[in-house]
Amino acid sequence: MAQRTVTSAAQFSHGDALNPELRWHVLPDADAVRDRALDWIRRSAAEAIALRGAFHIVLAGGTTPRAVYQSLRNEPQEWSKWHVWFGDERCLLADDTERNSRMAHAAWLDQVAIPVDQIHDMPGELGAEQGALAYAEALKNIAEFDLVLLGLGEDGHTASLFPGHQWGIEKDAPAVLAVHRAPKPPPERISLSAWRLSGARRVVFMVTGIGKREAVARWRAGEALPVTAICPANGGELLVEEAVVQED
Numbered sequence: 001m002a003q004r005t006v007t008s009a010a011q012f013s014h015g016d017a018l019n020p021e022l023r024w025h026v027l028p029d030a031d032a033v034r035d036r037a038l039d040w041i042r043r044s045a046a047e048a049i050a051l052r053g054a055f056h057i058v059l060a061g062g063t064t065p066r067a068v069y070q071s072l073r074n075e076p077q078e079w080s081k082w083h084v085w086f087g088d089e090r091c092l093l094a095d096d097t098e099r100n101s102r103m104a105h106a107a108w109l110d111q112v113a114i115p116v117d118q119i120h121d122m123p124g125e126l127g128a129e130q131g132a133l134a135y136a137e138a139l140k141n142i143a144e145f146d147l148v149l150l151g152l153g154e155d156g157h158t159a160s161l162f163p164g165h166q167w168g169i170e171k172d173a174p175a176v177l178a179v180h181r182a183p184k185p186p187p188e189r190i191s192l193s194a195w196r197l198s199g200a201r202r203v204v205f206m207v208t209g210i211g212k213r214e215a216v217a218r219w220r221a222g223e224a225l226p227v228t229a230i231c232p233a234n235g236g237e238l239l240v241e242e243a244v245v246q247e248d
Helices: 030-052 063-072 100-107 128-139 194-198 210-220
Strands: 004-006 022-027 055-059 082-086 088-090 147-150 176-179 189-192 203-207 236-241
Touching: 022 030, 030 055, 030 063, 030 147, 030 203, 030 236, 063 100, 063 203, 082 100, 088 100, 128 176, 128 189
Parallel strands: 022 236, 055 082, 055 147, 147 203, 203 236
Antiparallel strands: 004 022, 088 189, 176 189
16 A cells, blocks of 8 residues: 655644644554654665764654664664664663663664764663753753654653643753653653754654554644644654554
């Protein structure tokens, strides 16, 4: 089945007032979402390295990103020019397998030649407050990311920005948020704020699984969800599995 790319809000009954430039790409299945995400990563890396000599990417956690990362470890990339950041992290011990960083290392980062000092794990082991401050310090000289990868939770959250919590939309909000009492375990987390995630040349959302259908419907209807707070200047690319947007 061929991909359908939807760029018009009217075509797709999409009312995302916070990010009207979001481009929806409806793809046949999760494998197609993975492959298209890989295409965007390759393109973004090539452009960044050609123009600026370095590629700064922000990683997401979750099942769909894991499949992307497992494919990346076989890529013939200029790994020495990659700089890896994380969108959020659970406040767990550094070697806990539930951490986003552990997943990314096991699936990809430990198998490629990115210099260790260019992989910036979030220090969740320090706790939410101290970890957020430490990561904000690490980021202070990074003006703009080249690519941010994000997913979508069933409640409309992205990274660790949850409904009913602060999202850090305002430019005077911290770049990195300490998250307490998250509705999903563990309750203590660290997350890049909405405005910091929006500070990217390209943002790619990856959405798979019919469990996300309600959240996507709310997104399309224009409801203010955490995911709608991500508003990059160049708009964004939403790669969504067709089953997620099909109505019963």
